[in-house]
Amino acid sequence: MTDRMLLYSAKGSGGVAVEAALTLIGAPHEVTDSYTFNPATPESGDKVLVANPMRQVPALALPSGEVLTESAAILIWLAEAHPEANLAPRPGDPTRGQFLRWMSFVSSAIYSLYWVKDDPSRLVPDPAGHAALVERTLERIAWCWGVMDAQVSPGQYILGDQLTVLDLYVNVVSRFRPRRMRFYKEAPKMAEAVKRVDADPRLAPLWAERMA
Numbered sequence: 001m002t003d004r005m006l007l008y009s010a011k012g013s014g015g016v017a018v019e020a021a022l023t024l025i026g027a028p029h030e031v032t033d034s035y036t037f038n039p040a041t042p043e044s045g046d047k048v049l050v051a052n053p054m055r056q057v058p059a060l061a062l063p064s065g066e067v068l069t070e071s072a073a074i075l076i077w078l079a080e081a082h083p084e085a086n087l088a089p090r091p092g093d094p095t096r097g098q099f100l101r102w103m104s105f106v107s108s109a110i111y112s113l114y115w116v117k118d119d120p121s122r123l124v125p126d127p128a129g130h131a132a133l134v135e136r137t138l139e140r141i142a143w144c145w146g147v148m149d150a151q152v153s154p155g156q157y158i159l160g161d162q163l164t165v166l167d168l169y170v171n172v173v174s175r176f177r178p179r180r181m182r183f184y185k186e187a188p189k190m191a192e193a194v195k196r197v198d199a200d201p202r203l204a205p206l207w208a209e210r211m212a
Ligand SMILES: N[C@@H](CCC(=O)N[C@@H](CS)C(=O)NCC(=O)O)C(=O)O
Pocket: 012, 013, 014, 015, 036, 037, 055, 056, 057, 058, 069, 070, 071, 072, 107, 111, 112, 114, 115
């Protein structure tokens, strides 16, 4: 038993959104890199299996021995466990419903599609179909960002003037393909908030080290 949280993550992965939340909270933690999405490093990817039978990062092992998986759940849980960090609207806050809505949306409508994009042979055995599947998946992701952008009313941040874990989540997932330039085109309202989080001095070193 340790008194620190152990995060299974990887450079360039959605786990970096959790690393960002832990940075803002200042919670003691360790990071174990597990490159689940790199076929060239199978032993690295297998490291997360002790925590997540889905073989996906992020996974967060708590000092109690409990394990949390699913990026949205981990981010919401961290914000709730550390209310002093003000990283989520509290129950009863007028923006709470939209916060939960868009956290779920990024997870289910967008992030889950990378299981297909990263290895199209999981759904289509014939390599001849892979390029089209990847292209259509990326178009779907871009369209989903547009749907979200049309329905949020950002202030300095996506839900208003409070930085929440939703900003961290969107910041990281919008760096994945089809990447930021396309994201800015599809989501011009969220673009400014995302850039503000890029430049946040508390997070800029993490972005440079883990999302470069
Ligand atoms: N639903 C999961 C998805 C996590 C996920 O797709 N993680 C990627 C890294 S960014 C991964 O581990 N991919 C390997 C795989 O899906 O086989 C979550 O939200 O945490």
